[in-house]
Amino acid sequence: xxxxFQHRLVDHWMQLTKYLRxxxxxxxxxxxxxxxxxxxxxxSNFLKGLAPHQWWQLIIIIAxxxxxxxxxxxxxxxxxxDRVFLAPQEGQLQGYFRQSFIYSFWMGGLMQAGVWFxxxxxxxxxxxxxxxxxxxxxxxxxxxxWDWLSYQFxxxxxxxxxxxxxxxxxxxxxxxxxFSIGIVVNLWLALGSAVGLLAIxxxxxxxxxxxxxxxxxxxxxxxxxxxxxxxxxxxxxxxxVDPQPKRRGYLDRLFQRIPQDQQHxxxxxxxxxxxxxxxxxxxxxxxxxxxxxxxxxxxxxxxAVIVALTLLYLTGIQxxxxxxxxxxxxxxxxxxxxxxxxxxxxxxxxxxxxxxxLALEVVVLxxxxxxxSAAFISLVGGLAIIWWLMxxxxxxxxxxxxxx
Numbered sequence: 001x002x003x004x005f006q007h008r009l010v011d012h013w014m015q016l017t018k019y020l021r022x023x024x025x026x027x028x029x030x031x032x033x034x035x036x037x038x039x040x041x042x043x044s045n046f047l048k049g050l051a052p053h054q055w056w057q058l059i060i061i062i063a064x065x066x067x068x069x070x071x072x073x074x075x076x077x078x079x080x081x082d083r084v085f086l087a088p089q090e091g092q093l094q095g096y097f098r099q100s101f102i103y104s105f106w107m108g109g110l111m112q113a114g115v116w117f118x119x120x121x122x123x124x125x126x127x128x129x130x131x132x133x134x135x136x137x138x139x140x141x142x143x144x145x146w147d148w149l150s151y152q153f154x155x156x157x158x159x160x161x162x163x164x165x166x167x168x169x170x171x172x173x174x175x176x177x178x179f180s181i182g183i184v185v186n187l188w189l190a191l192g193s194a195v196g197l198l199a200i201x202x203x204x205x206x207x208x209x210x211x212x213x214x215x216x217x218x219x220x221x222x223x224x225x226x227x228x229x230x231x232x233x234x235x236x237x238x239x240x241v242d243p244q245p246k247r248r249g250y251l252d253r254l255f256q257r258i259p260q261d262q263q264h265x266x267x268x269x270x271x272x273x274x275x276x277x278x279x280x281x282x283x284x285x286x287x288x289x290x291x292x293x294x295x296x297x298x299x300x301x302x303x304a305v306i307v308a309l310t311l312l313y314l315t316g317i318q319x320x321x322x323x324x325x326x327x328x329x330x331x332x333x334x335x336x337x338x339x340x341x342x343x344x345x346x347x348x349x350x351x352x353x354x355x356x357x358l359a360l361e362v363v364v365l366x367x368x369x370x371x372x373s374a375a376f377i378s379l380v381g382g383l384a385i386i387w388w389l390m391x392x393x394x395x396x397x398x399x400x401x402x403x404x
Contacts (some may be wrong), residue, residue, distance in 0.1 A: 005099040008077040016228070022236040031314050035294065038307045042297035043121070050125050057126035061119065062179050068115030069144055069175050072108030074152040076100045078221050083214040090210055101153055105146060112141045127183070136187050143194035144175045150201035156217055157208040233279060248276055265337050266345035273325060274349070280322050287315045288357055292364045299369035301377075308361045308378040309385060316354055316389045322346075323393075343397045347390055354389070358382040 050057075077100065078086075086093065116138045123129060123137070151170040155162070174197060182190030229238045258268050274281050291311040298304040323346045326332040358379065365375035 005077065005096045005103075009103065012075075012077055019229075019232040019236065019238065023232065028314075031310055034307055034310050035290075038294050038298060038303055041300065041303065042294070045299060046297060047121055047125055050122075052126055052128055054126065057122070058183055061123055061126065062176070062183055064115065064119055065141060065179050066172070066176050068112060068119075069141065069148065070171070071111040071115070072104065072145070073224050074101065074104045074149050074220070075107070075224065076156075076217055076221050078214075078217050080218050080222075083218060087211075087214060090212055093212070097153070097156065101149060104149055108145045108149065109142055112145055113138070116141060133187060136191060137182065140178070140182055140187070140191050140194055143191070143198060144178060147194065147197050147201055148175065150198070150205060152220070154201065154205050154208065155220075156212055157210065158216075159211075159213050230279065246276055251275055262337060263341060264345070265335060266342045267349065269326065269332075270322070270346055270349045274322070277325075280319070280325075283318060284315065284353065284357075287311065287318070288360060291357065291361055295361055295364045295370070296368040301371045301374035304365060304370040304374040305377050305381065308365065308374075309381050312354060312358055312361065312382050313385055313389075315357055316350070316385065319350055319353060320389075320393070322350075339397070343394060347393060350393075351386060351390055354382075354386045358386065 076097065120134060124134065127133075129137070148171060151167075178190045178193050178197070181193060232238050255268070255272055258264055258271060260268070291308070294307055294311075295304060298307065323343075361382065362375045362379050365378060366372065
């Protein structure tokens with residue numbers, strides 16, 4: 001029982017490593033290099049012209065620290081069968097959960113360090129903090145992370161129905177209040193408040209007695225793993241991730257504009273599935289947001305064009321597998337619709353998604369700091385990329401039909 005968590009942790013990382021090789025493929029690494037370089041350049045130029053002690057700077061610092069605190073959850077690595085096989089040995093699991101808490105805190109602490117490392121130049125310029133204050137601010141983030149994990153650890157033995165206000169209080173409101181005190185009022189007062197909150201959470205945990213709430217533990221761990229696998233699902237097929245479609249009735253008027261005939265059968269399927277599936281549409285929206293944020297702050301025309309075209313190409317590659325979404329559905333093979341109609345419907349839908357992204361990039365470049373020439377070159381280059389993707393897609397499908 002003492003080594004159970006270590007064995008599960010090794011298996012857990014072996015499983016994650018299996019998917020990480022698909023995430024860090026050649027295209028993603030190249031795109032990531034451009035992203036990091038472009039963001040670093042834009043961040044450096046932004047800091048050069050930054051005047052300290054502005055009111056909006058306090059809001060940005062507090063918001064980034066608050067959002068960064070949400071990275072990393074309590075990883076228990078508990079599985080559904082454990083409710084049967086480990087429940088009789090519940091008294092021997094204290095060491096197991098202690099190790100899981102320490103592991104979760106170390107992982108969360110690394111994420112806090114990453115957030116603080118990125119925010120460090122902005123805080124140093126905006127607040128004029130010295131090295132001691134910067135180190136104290138990082139310690140404050142670690143203490144609040146410990147507090148948030150302690151609340152999750154406290155729920156392991158809680159069988160009562162939790163009031164609706166408990167989770168937002170410990171997850172959002174109290175950290176927001178303490179961060180605000182540290183940034184606006186006094187850093188040492190915020191540090192003392194975090195220590196006091198830590199003492200209260202530790203006292204609540206020590207008061208608890210068995211048994212464990214196995215159902216809540218299993219559900220929380222399953223949801224945590226689903227979040228991780230959904231990220232991997234953007235790059236490869238993950239069998240453990242099941243689609244969770246949503247009705248989205250507010251889009252019915254949009255769907256009704258599509259002709260309901262045999263020729264537009266796959267157009268209806270692709271459009272409705274794209275908006276209701278959530279996986280592909282959320283990935284598309286995230287890429288749009290990333291593109292808009294990066295391009296808005298770039299003032300180098302060459303870098304802006306490269307980033308815009310790379311993002312457009314990356315989106316096109318990520319949307320390409322959506323064509324085979326219905327391949328395992330036996331009913332689509334019974335439709336009296338030729339494959340050429342499916343190819344035409346997807347090509348037109350795919351093309352419109354890329355045109356929308358290209359239009360957004362051009363508008364952002366015009367509104368941002370980049371020269372007008374960057375927007376024009378991006379428009380011409382983006383249209384060429386879209387034409388090349390569509391032509392290559394159609395020719396490949398025609399060759400496959402000829403071979404069949």
